[in-house]
Amino acid sequence: MSSRRSFIRQSSILGIAGIMGNTRLKAAVGTDAHVRFKERTKWSDGSRLVISVSMQFEAGGQPDNSESPFPQNMQKGYIDLPAASWYEYGYKEGIPRMLDNWDKSGIKVTSHMVGSAVLKNPDLAREIVQRGHEAAAHGMNWATQYTMSYEEEKKFIKDGAEAIRKTTGFTPKGYNANWLRRGKNTLKILQELGFTYHIDDLSRDEPFVIQVDRKDFVVVPYTLRCNDIVLIAGSNFSTDQFFNQVKAEFDQLYAESEFKKRMMSISFHDRIGGSPQMVKTTAALLNYMQQQKGVVFKRKDEIARLALNDPHSIRE
Incomplete structure (x- = not known):
């Protein structure tokens, strides 16, 4: 059975056939046209499939008694100390281990940083940037921002970004x-504050450009399907299940990327993705992906710039 893309292309040809002669039709849909068609679907830098890796830097910024693997049955007035130690693992062990893993694989990632977590662990935040990774904003703390007034939310976002900038010297351009x-x-607030993209969208498998106050703003889609907090912490996946889930996603997107611009997103959290078993599994995944021709890993700020400067980017 023909693919959807082939069906659309064949339907277009049949429509043209009623207007053009057979000779002219053959010329219009010949090899050269097919090559041009394929080239328009590629990334502007020639990449075939772009992979975007997120490393959430949240631990240390969480409120007392935040969600954790422990039962949510703490009596009022008491602090869940074991759960607090689970978060501590994120900045004591998790991120340092992941940073070494990124270096071994030769990739750069985007770290979404909570402002209060950065202030609590400034040396680690600086190390992330010094090792070539992107620092993106993730709010000042874990507050629920959709309930805030315009002024409250603007201060909340700005304070988080300023904590990153003053600590690391890196000005965040992305937001989560x-x-x-x-x-x-x-x-609107992000546009006013000089951000160029956000990731809070699951609607596509490639970046796209929207209009915010009649100005371009990029969406670099995020993932729940390839996300350790959902699969490992939330669904109790084994590392084998995680590997197979992410590999299946990659294999399908890689096949589609022959004819269509594709981006794959994978997300790791400091206290989850930084565990020994997950880092080992991630290393195996990265090795598998890097063996495929045309696969590149990019920071989200790089992806946003490519999308903005590509006239073939989807615009909504």
């Missing part, structure tokens, strides 16, 4: 809301 739940004013 807590659990992706932005408010009705979020994009």
